[in-house]
Amino acid sequence: MDFRQLRYFSRIVELESITAAADALHIAQPSLSQHVANLEAELDARLLVRGPFGARPTETGKILYRHAKMVLRQMEEAHAAVRHGRDVPSGHVRVGLPTSTSRVLAVPLLRYVADNVPDVTVEIVEGSSADLAELVATQKLDICISMDSQQRPNMHLLPLLDEDLMAVGPGPSSGEAPLTLAEVAELPLLLPSFPNSVRVLTDRAFIAAGLELTLVAETSAVSVLLSAVGAGMGWTILPWSALANEPAGAYACLPISDSSLSRRVFLCVAGSARLSLACRTIEAAMLRLIVASIDSQAWRGVHPLSNLALLAASDAELLPQDR
Helix, strand or coil: CCHHHHHHHHHHHHHCCHHHHHHHHCCCHHHHHHHHHHHHHHHCCCCEEEECCEEEECHHHHHHHHHHHHHHHHHHHHHHHHHHCCCCCCEEEEEEECHHHHHHHHHHHHHHHHHHCCCEEEEEEECCHHHHHHHHHCCCCCEEEEECCCCCCCEEEEEEEEEEEEEEEECCCCCCCCECHHHHHCCEEEEECCCCHHHHHHHHHHHHCCCCCEEEEEECCHHHHHHHHHCCCCEEEEEHHHHCCCCCCCEEEEEECCCCCEEEEEEEEECHHHHCHHHHHHHHHHHHHHHHHHHCCCCCCEEECCHHHHHHHHCHHHCHHHC
16 A cells, blocks of 8 residues: 555545546546555455446545545645755645635635645635535545534534524615514515525524515525526525625615524534644634634624634644744
8 A cells, every 4th residue: 555546545535436536636547446456455345336426435445535634644744844844734725615604714715825824725615514514524625614513423513603694685775674584574585595504594494483485596506696686586595794795785684683593603624634734724724714804894794602712812823923
């Protein structure tokens, strides 16, 4: 077993396809398949299940993948430490962000990494909150922001803040007076598709209140929701962060007064990522950026939990500007 085999195997697991992995690694598919066969023969274990759906790891393959990620990260960081003469954050870190949160955090995070930790490459993956948490739990993402998450094996879960959902309509807003849930029920609504956390919370709130919503359309694309609302087709329910990059006054954004339309925001960190200096540095940077975005009102409609400032301060020594 060598590092090349581990890298090849890890890529297959991440892409769930030998063909796609071969393309990404720029090697011939038969050669990649032979590397996997050699690895399985050496370990005397079946590592992948191949079929029309692609290639998925067996339970043994999942164990190898978890260890392979740790070994490959340690090699990257060892190379960087020797090159710089000291331990430095280095390597590839995969960060998952829900679409709305991405509008607040993605660019500041990319800018911070480029300016302060140039040996780290951050890959930002957008997706639904539930999908991102699952990818962290299976070690296919290193870190993610997720909503209303549950603790899972091989994943550290840090509760950060509560985020309100708001009624968003054609702008400009005539005021900021809150709407009742009954008033929202009378509006034509365009909503995120299941299993989006906003949609789940919205349906629960209406059912609990004994109200029926007036659904015009649903989509998983926030950009489509906002375009349809802007075109006067109806209203939607979203967190303020979904509007972070929109022109001021483009939409009415009104609080909903008598409902529990709020979601808890968590930082999820893969167990293997906690062993990586690069991942720990990105985790610390994300916490610091979240606190800064709330303090500057770049992220509104949120209520930080008491532990957020403590979490952001606890890893301060990892951040280059604090050294």
